[in-house]
Amino acid sequence: MAIRTILHYPDKRLRIPAKPVERFDDELRALVEDMAETMYAAPGVGLAAPQIGVSLRLFVIDVAIADDAPSELRTFINPEFIEHVGTVCYEEGCLSFPGIHETVDRAERVRVRAQDVNGETFELEADGLLAIAIQHENDHLEGKLLVDHLSLLRRRLVHRAMMKRASADAEAVG
Ligand code: ZN
Numbered sequence: 022m023a024i025r026t027i028l029h030y031p032d033k034r035l036r037i038p039a040k041p042v043e044r045f046d047d048e049l050r051a052l053v054e055d056m057a058e059t060m061y062a063a064p065g066v067g068l069a070a071p072q073i074g075v076s077l078r079l080f081v082i083d084v085a086i087a088d089d090a091p092s093e094l095r096t097f098i099n100p101e102f103i104e105h106v107g108t109v110c111y112e113e114g115c116l117s118f119p120g121i122h123e124t125v126d127r128a129e130r131v132r133v134r135a136q137d138v139n140g141e142t143f144e145l146e147a148d149g150l151l152a153i154a155i156q157h158e159n160d161h162l163e164g165k166l167l168v169d170h171l172s173l174l175r176r177r178l179v180h181r182a183m184m185k186r187a188s189a190d191a192e193a194v195g
Pocket of ligand 1: 158
């Protein structure tokens with residue numbers, strides 16, 4: 022297992038739509054383990070493969086982290102939404118936007134179909150933080166980011182903050 026580097030906005034790789042997972046093998050299992058370890062180390066409640074530069078349709082979520090409760094790790098591979106119900110506003114963060122929190126409109130409840138790490142198909146109905154996290158992580162698979170849900174003004178402010186951070190990081194390295 023290894024902690025992978027999380028890409029930060031405006032890295033262009035975060036904009037590439039991910040490809041379906043076709044092989045459910047040891048390599049995929051190792052990738053899922055690395056993603057979970059990277060998410061817990063960050064820490065975050067979810068991490069999508071494109072955030073570590075792997076262009077595949079999968080993400081991991083553990084909403085128990087938010088409450089310091091025992092682990093409830095879930096893996097979603099090749100997910101598809103079956104239903105969206107209601108609307109809810111929620112203040113979201115993203116591991117690719119360190120230090121940024123923005124209010125986003127999401128569906129209150131979702132029904133999703135996905136495969137697990139063995140390729141078995143499952144369906145899940147989610148609400149609360151789990152529903153928000155599923156929608157947020159699924160956006161990453163389409164190359165869609167937190168900023169895309171914001172007004173033009175908020176988007177500019179976040180962009181500026183992230184560019185400032187990127188140049189501060191470059192200075193620290195140099
Ligand atoms: Zn994110």
